[in-house]
Amino acid sequence: MTTVIRTTALNKIYEGAFRGQDVHALKDLDLDIRQGEIFGYLGPNGSGKTTTIKMLLGLLFPTSGKIEILGSESIDSATVKRNIGYLPEGAYYPDFLRGEEILAYYGKLYGLRGKELKKRVDETIELVGMQHARKRLLRGYSKGMRQRIGLAQALISDPKILILDEPTTGLDPIARKEIRDLLLQLREQGITLLISSHELLEVEMISDRVAILFEGVLQKIGSMAELLTQRELSMTVDHLSESSVSDLTDKGIQVEDRTGNRAVLRLPFYMSSYDGVEMCKAHSLNLLSISPRRETLEELFVRIVSTASKAREVVQ
């Protein structure tokens, strides 16, 4: 698969007013985003996600390192920018313009004119499902409709790469699903999507690969299948006593959904089903069911961030 975005040893240091106040926002970031994939870019607040995106767009300048987009290192060139669409988080669009006017404005910035512009405005409005409100002033738009128009302005030039910063934040569940379906539809059309988001469930549902960043350092990168392979076992047991609960907890087993003597036990990933059965025998538990369970992206994220956070505390 062709790499459309590549960063090599990318660093960004925000210089403070005084010595010692510098912030190393991004440390030796190596990323590769492949053509036609949905790439989830994750990390807690202040981890460097927006900094990376802004550098890809030429809004910030790297302190060191290399950025390559569509094989070109001159990311500020019109050719590269013509192929990138960007939806920033919480951007404002003027209330006095109509939906189609705002798209025409952004289309003109891409150099589109006349019939070509009209055609693209029509196509994009249809793509984001806003035909019914195209002539309405933006002040009459809901949050979801504004987000769709934001997405439409990012798509107006028919880009090869779409960069989205928190595309579903603040939207209701229906609007979220509609945006999610739209993103999947765009991937089907061959567009590469880079999505920075805190909505881990959504990212897990649509992403092909993800990268997790913590304090400017890339912690993990890979496909969903690679990252979420660790399978844990989940066992439903009966005849659970108080003494067994404390003993099981000491062994790293999580006791969940406890109702009377019945509970669900989550075994750590290093314990096999054989270990689970032996454990039941040892504690005289009645084993009702046993099933494998895949770690969620949220759990992986929390685990990676906690580990990185603890490692930092040790270093400090």
Place this chain on the structure above:
Amino acid sequence: MTFLSSVFGGPWCIAVYTYREGIRRKLLIGFLILSLFVIFGSSFISSFLDPSAETDIDLKLIKDICVTAIAIFGALITVYISASVVPAEMETKVIYTVLSKPVRRVQYLLGKFLGIQLIILVNLLLMGGLFFIALYMRQGIMPTLLLWSIFLTYFEFLIISAFTFAVSCAATSPLVPTLGGLFIYITANLTEYLKDVEHRAGQTGQFFDNLIGKIASALYSILPNLQNFSIKMQIVNGQPNDPPTDVLIPWLVLYSLVYALAGFACAYLVFRRKEV
């Protein structure tokens, strides 16, 4: 044609957008309404004058109030709009959506600056137009001198606008550029005093005295002299259809354009590598 449209198409599009957004600002509309109120109110004030006083004194008062109102409110509008356009786009993140498109930073700045000029021009024409009609109805003579005054006032505002815009490109909020713009307006209207300071400071021959004289001389050479653009005294005292005297209009236009270009160049130097 294609080359021109590719270079200036983007800036013009940004300029029109800036204009359409700018003219809706409440503070700007407030300044405009206030200035129109003053222009209307001047006739009312003149009715309180002593009827035995000098003939035409009421007309002189109206002219004085109106020309001053246009100069002051026009300058406030100029400073406010020039100081706020770029920081407002940073605050609302609209700048991200524009600069991520194939628009060069110089094109973006050019578009914003042109948009600001459109707003200033429209406001000036509204204020000046109303005064023009009022004066024509009162005197029955076409006040062509007023048109020259409005023309020169625009070029005065162009200088203030360019430097305020340059300060705004370095700022993240409109407060500092607004204060900077007002400072530029006041200082550039007091440039004549710097010449006095230069003459007086050089008289004692002491070190600090000489130093102040040299600083005053340097500032006099660098700063624009906005008093050059004023034909207020001629408007107040002269005939409404006189040609402007004591001013060389082509030279003043060139003078203004050179300063505006310098201001715009400063804006670009600041913004060229600005991290947004």
